[in-house]
Amino acid sequence: MIKVENLTKRYAGQPAIQDLNFEVGKGEIMGFLGPNGAGKSTTMRILSSFMPPTSGRASIAGFDIFEQSLQARAHLGYMPENVPLYNDMRVTEYLDYRAALKGVPHRRVAERVGDVKELCGLKDVEKKIIGALSKGYRQRVGLADALVHEPDLLILDEPTSGLDPNQIRQVRDLIKNLGKQHTILLSTHILPEVEMTCSRVIIINRGRIEACDTPENLLGRIRTAGGVVVEAKVGNDDGAEELRKIAGVRDVTASVDGDWQIFALRVEANTDVREEVYRLASARHWTLRELSQRRATLEDVFVEITHPDEA
Amino acid sequence: MRKFYTLLSREVRSYFYSPIAYVVLVFFLFLAGVDFYFQLSFMNGKPVGYSVQEAFFNSVFFWFAFVLIFPLITMRLFAEEFKLGTIEPLMTAPVRDWQVVLAKFFGALVFYLILWLPTLLYFWIFQLVTHQPAANSMGAYFGAYLMLLLLGMFYLSIGCLASTLTKNQIVAAIISFCVITLHFFSGLISFIVQEVTSSTRQLLGYFSAIEQMGTLSRGEIDTRPIVLYVSMTIVMLTLTYQAFQARKWRL
Ligand SMILES: Nc1ncnc2c1ncn2[C@@H]1O[C@H](COP(=O)(O)OP(=O)(O)O)[C@@H](O)[C@H]1O
Ligand SMILES: [Mg+2]
Numbered sequence: 001m002i003k004v005e006n007l008t009k010r011y012a013g014q015p016a017i018q019d020l021n022f023e024v025g026k027g028e029i030m031g032f033l034g035p036n037g038a039g040k041s042t043t044m045r046i047l048s049s050f051m052p053p054t055s056g057r058a059s060i061a062g063f064d065i066f067e068q069s070l071q072a073r074a075h076l077g078y079m080p081e082n083v084p085l086y087n088d089m090r091v092t093e094y095l096d097y098r099a100a101l102k103g104v105p106h107r108r109v110a111e112r113v114g115d116v117k118e119l120c121g122l123k124d125v126e127k128k129i130i131g132a133l134s135k136g137y138r139q140r141v142g143l144a145d146a147l148v149h150e151p152d153l154l155i156l157d158e159p160t161s162g163l164d165p166n167q168i169r170q171v172r173d174l175i176k177n178l179g180k181q182h183t184i185l186l187s188t189h190i191l192p193e194v195e196m197t198c199s200r201v202i203i204i205n206r207g208r209i210e211a212c213d214t215p216e217n218l219l220g221r222i223r224t225a226g227g228v229v230v231e232a233k234v235g236n237d238d239g240a241e242e243l244r245k246i247a248g249v250r251d252v253t254a255s256v257d258g259d260w261q262i263f264a265l266r267v268e269a270n271t272d273v274r275e276e277v278y279r280l281a282s283a284r285h286w287t288l289r290e291l292s293q294r295r296a297t298l299e300d301v302f303v304e305i306t307h308p309d310e311a
Numbered sequence: 312m313r314k315f316y317t318l319l320s321r322e323v324r325s326y327f328y329s330p331i332a333y334v335v336l337v338f339f340l341f342l343a344g345v346d347f348y349f350q351l352s353f354m355n356g357k358p359v360g361y362s363v364q365e366a367f368f369n370s371v372f373f374w375f376a377f378v379l380i381f382p383l384i385t386m387r388l389f390a391e392e393f394k395l396g397t398i399e400p401l402m403t404a405p406v407r408d409w410q411v412v413l414a415k416f417f418g419a420l421v422f423y424l425i426l427w428l429p430t431l432l433y434f435w436i437f438q439l440v441t442h443q444p445a446a447n448s449m450g451a452y453f454g455a456y457l458m459l460l461l462l463g464m465f466y467l468s469i470g471c472l473a474s475t476l477t478k479n480q481i482v483a484a485i486i487s488f489c490v491i492t493l494h495f496f497s498g499l500i501s502f503i504v505q506e507v508t509s510s511t512r513q514l515l516g517y518f519s520a521i522e523q524m525g526t527l528s529r530g531e532i533d534t535r536p537i538v539l540y541v542s543m544t545i546v547m548l549t550l551t552y553q554a555f556q557a558r559k560w561r562l
Pocket of ligand 1: 011015016034036037040
């Protein structure tokens with residue numbers, strides 16, 4: 001559905017994205033991950049024909065974004081970052097306008113607008129002025145707009161930014177449902193979201209693709225697969241030093257909580273050191289109050305890939 | 312065509328969403344009303360050699376209101392879309408750049424014509440009350456309103472261009488106000504500069520909106536201003552289209 005070849009964009013000579021190459025297949029939900037300023041919005045704006053690339057090509061549903069821009073746009077539902085909307089229009093009026101603009105046949109406009117209002121939970125605000133809506137509802141209006149002409153492909157730029165946790169969950173479920181019929185490319189910097197919704201993930205940093213894989217494979221790839229937390233009373237022992245000796249432990253940081261010491265262990269991938277830690281503790285007569293493992297998340301992958309020096 | 316119509320109808324409606332439309336309407340009708348009143352009371356005082364309708368369209372009040380409305384009508388056209396970012400959903404919909412430019416221009420033109428509608432009423436009421444024609448002939452009405460249309464088209468296209476150049480509405484308004492004022496009052500140069508030869512003065516006269524208005528509102532239909540303003544409007548809209556497309560490369 002999306003094909004990107006050697007896409008490069010420079011702003012006044014400054015590269016924002018460089019030599020991007022990727023493909024998104026039909027029915028995929030592709031996550032587009034990266035820190036602020038990585039070039040996510042730039043890529044999406046180029047794909048939506050809002051601005052031309054400096055060099056390279058891209059196509060959407062088989063239409064070149066430059067030569068067949070109109071057809072490409074007709075097959076695309078795009079939701080820009082921060083969802084700019086005409087604040088003085090009413091919700092239904094705006095969606096009617098957008099449907100007509102995107103070529104929904106006249107007799108189907110009312111039906112389509114009704115459907116997307118239903119789908120995006122806009123029924124109870126349909127008569128309101130857009131300028132009076134909360135951020136969460138604006139986001140839904142943007143989503144409804146992206147969906148109104150039944151596009152094959154959705155490009156959503158940070159659909160959950162600025163929402164509260166409940167709203168994030170609602171939008172996430174909505175996207176997950178949409179993924180059943182649509183191909184989706186969505187950018188975000190909220191990681192649990194990607195882990196839960198996306199079938200594949202692209203990690204982009206400083207305008208370059210650093211990784212492109214399924215979330216599971218990305219987790220398997222990183223050097224440290226999470227860590228273990230130990231809280232214990234260690235008496236006169238140097239707890240950190242002892243723990244460091246356990247095979248598989250890469251690093252230990254210690255902190256103090258009253259009589260208790262809290263150790264954060266960073267361990268090798270695919271090893272479980274908790275048994276060893278318990279054995280050590282009982283041999284030394286330490287009092288344990290916590291011994292738990294934290295599974296690696298995409299966050300670790302993200303941090304490791306985008307800040308290799310700190311990992 | 313349907314997309315153009317969709318864009319156009321949103322543009323026209325958008326004027327009535329914002330308070331600016333009503334401010335412009337009230338301001339304009341107030342000035343036009345004051346103009347009409349003073350012209351009438353002046354004519355009541357002593358006999359003059361021109362008609363009510365001629366006087367109405369050739370007064371200082373009229374000029375003042377006239378040059379001020381164009382920046383007000385056009386300043387937000389593109390600048391506001393750039394500022395709010397609504398240009399992004401607009402241009403990522405399957406519409407062509409020229410459709411957007413023309414829709415904005417014609418939307419402004421429709422609003423401009425709506426502004427003028429009530430003034431027709433003045434002349435009608437005048438006839439109703441005084442049982443005297445406000446103009447010497449139907450041609451005089453036609454000429455005056457034709458001139459309003461021509462000049463309006465040209466000045467609105469200048470406003471469109473100014474609005475594509477910036478995302479700041481005030482800057483757009485100032486640019487178009489300066490250009491329009493300069494053009495409109497350039498006709499006065501021949502009155503101020505006394506030394507110019509009569510042929511230069513005549514040449515200036517051809518381009519002088521004020522003199523053209525004088526001629527047309529007497530009912531003497533001249534094709535030269537028609538050709539002049541239609542072609543200048545096309546030039547301005549072409550420039551607007553170019554400037555609007557250039558935004559993509561400026562990003
Ligand atoms: N209009 C612009 N003019 C100049 N530089 C820009 C512009 N938009 C974005 N950039 C720069 O391009 C880079 C990528 O930005 P962006 O694509 O918005 O990143 P993201 O969406 O991943 O946060 C950033 O360094 C940003 O400063
Ligand atoms: Mg962004």
